[in-house]
Amino acid sequence: MPPKRMSTAVKRLMTEYRQLMKDPPEGISAGPISEDNFLEWECLIAGPADTCYEGGVFPATLVFPADYPLNPPKMKFVPPIFHPNVYPNGEVCISILHAPGDDPNHYESASERWSPIQSVEKILLSVMSMLAEPNDESGANIDASKLWRDNREAFNARVRGDIREALGL
Amino acid sequence: MEDSTDFLATKIPSLEKFEDNLRCPICRELLLRAPKITECGHTFCGECIDRHLNNETRCPLCRLEVQRAQLRANKSLESAVEEWKLNRDKLLHQLTLEQNSNTREHKDDNEKHEHTGVLNNVEIQHNPNVKTMSVCPICSKTLPISEIQGSHIDTCLQTNSSRSKRKRPFFEPIPTKKLSLPFFATLSDAKIRILLAENGLISKGSRAKLIQRFQEYFTLYNNNLDLKTPEPVSNLRKKMSLWEKTQNNNTNDLKELDAKEWTSQHQTQFDELITSAKKTAEKKNTPEKNSENVINLTQTEPQTKLKNGEVSESDNESEI
Numbered sequence: 001m002p003p004k005r006m007s008t009a010v011k012r013l014m015t016e017y018r019q020l021m022k023d024p025p026e027g028i029s030a031g032p033i034s035e036d037n038f039l040e041w042e043c044l045i046a047g048p049a050d051t052c053y054e055g056g057v058f059p060a061t062l063v064f065p066a067d068y069p070l071n072p073p074k075m076k077f078v079p080p081i082f083h084p085n086v087y088p089n090g091e092v093c094i095s096i097l098h099a100p101g102d103d104p105n106h107y108e109s110a111s112e113r114w115s116p117i118q119s120v121e122k123i124l125l126s127v128m129s130m131l132a133e134p135n136d137e138s139g140a141n142i143d144a145s146k147l148w149r150d151n152r153e154a155f156n157a158r159v160r161g162d163i164r165e166a167l168g169l
Numbered sequence: 170m171e172d173s174t175d176f177l178a179t180k181i182p183s184l185e186k187f188e189d190n191l192r193c194p195i196c197r198e199l200l201l202r203a204p205k206i207t208e209c210g211h212t213f214c215g216e217c218i219d220r221h222l223n224n225e226t227r228c229p230l231c232r233l234e235v236q237r238a239q240l241r242a243n244k245s246l247e248s249a250v251e252e253w254k255l256n257r258d259k260l261l262h263q264l265t266l267e268q269n270s271n272t273r274e275h276k277d278d279n280e281k282h283e284h285t286g287v288l289n290n291v292e293i294q295h296n297p298n299v300k301t302m303s304v305c306p307i308c309s310k311t312l313p314i315s316e317i318q319g320s321h322i323d324t325c326l327q328t329n330s331s332r333s334k335r336k337r338p339f340f341e342p343i344p345t346k347k348l349s350l351p352f353f354a355t356l357s358d359a360k361i362r363i364l365l366a367e368n369g370l371i372s373k374g375s376r377a378k379l380i381q382r383f384q385e386y387f388t389l390y391n392n393n394l395d396l397k398t399p400e401p402v403s404n405l406r407k408k409m410s411l412w413e414k415t416q417n418n419n420t421n422d423l424k425e426l427d428a429k430e431w432t433s434q435h436q437t438q439f440d441e442l443i444t445s446a447k448k449t450a451e452k453k454n455t456p457e458k459n460s461e462n463v464i465n466l467t468q469t470e471p472q473t474k475l476k477n478g479e480v481s482e483s484d485n486e487s488e489i
């Protein structure tokens with residue numbers, strides 16, 4: 001049998017994918033977009049219960065670097081969601097997605113940042129808890145941060161409106 | 170394709186946790202390739218921890234400071250993992266059978282079939298009409314002695330002369346001395362290019378690329394010497410050309426995989442997430458608040474889950 005020449009990144013992602021299919025965490029689904037490229041995934045995250053995101057399903061993409069898992073993937077909500085820690089272009093800004101040397105907000109401790117032992121599953125679970133509890137120290141979306149801090153009712157209403165629109169209701 | 174979750178469906182599911190400890194936390198492969206232990210007591214493949222240390226000088230698991238010079242070979246664990254690897258498939262098979270026999274009643278039938286199989290073999294061996302067999306010294310195939318001594322050996326010599334050179338490069342020397350990692354900051358681009366060329370590597374690209382290339386070669390080269398049976402340098406060069414490919418573009422050669430199957434697996438999950446979300450949102454729209462809003466969104470159909478070991482059995486040999 002000729003050994004297949006696959007990069008560590010692809011092998012690791014195949015293992016992760018296999019495990020995610022076997023035992024998917026609640027409210028999360030993820031997998032590679034096409035058969036030609038295991039370094040680009042799409043995922044769906046269900047809004048956590050008892051939050052204004054409840055009832056929504058939010059599609060996102062994960063783009064992995066060639067040296068994954070040494071460096072983290074980039075995650076982007078497509079379309080962008082309204083959230084204090086999500087840039088207006090949809091890119092997610094949470095500490096687990098930040099490589100050791102890169103901390104845009106200068107508040108994260110090294111222990112929260114990316115390490116090669118993290119995984120797609122851990123990223124998506126962190127994003128779930130980010131939806132439940134925005135971090136107001138990191139303002140990726142200034143408007144969302146302000147509204148969340150100053151007028152929670154209006155913030156919740158805005159998010160719920162977006163969800164109904166996205167689901168075509 | 171194998172991973173520790175293979176044991177979840179067996180009689181002893183906790184072996185998943187056990188095997189996790191025999192795998193590198195970085196690449197999730199069994200710790201068979203010269204594993205190294207850090208000062209903080211955590212073990213990784215030599216290559217994986219080396220590459221990680223180019224990025225960050227902390228332990229990936231506990232984030233304590235780690236120096237490359239302080240890494241040590243974890244030989245006891247390596248031997249344990251070797252033994253585990255030798256017995257893993259047998260054990261997995263046995264534990265799966267035992268698990269199934271608890272739920273099914275066909276076990277007796279299976280055993281009977283196995284028995285008759287064994288008996289048949291024995292009969293064949295004792296059959297005086299069967300020719301005396303021997304192993305061809307060139308291709309290692311088991312054939313009747315008359316055939317080996319007849320036409321086989323000539324054809325075998327011809328067809329194998331080119332192949333065996335490739336497969337078993339006896340005459341290619343295995344290096345014995347390790348490379349040292351230069352202090353790049355003091356080296357000019359030209360010096361790094363010479364260093365690369367001296368090692369038979371591509372010497373083109375940006376300064377950052379030149380350094381990354383040498384670091385990768387250093388990792389492969391020195392860890393190779395820590396293996397029980399080091400590979401010849403030509404194999405390392407092949408690995409370097411794979412590395413070059415993964416650097417240049419993000420396409421990875423998955424043609425041989427049944428990747429369509431892989432990628433379609435999660436589509437069903439997607440559809441279900443969306444359907445349940447719509448239901449939830451519709452309920453939310455109705456005036457009275459319903460306490461049954463919390464739906465388990467990942468209630469996937471059984472057919473979307475992978476059956477144990479079913480996916481890409483052909484990928485067992487995925488080592489580079």
Ligand SMILES: [Zn+2]
Pocket residue numbers: 193194195196197198213214217
């Ligand atoms: Zn490893």
Ligand SMILES: [Zn+2]
Pocket residue numbers: 207209210211228229230231232233
């Ligand atoms: Zn450690």
Ligand SMILES: [Zn+2]
Pocket residue numbers: none
């Ligand atoms: Zn000793």
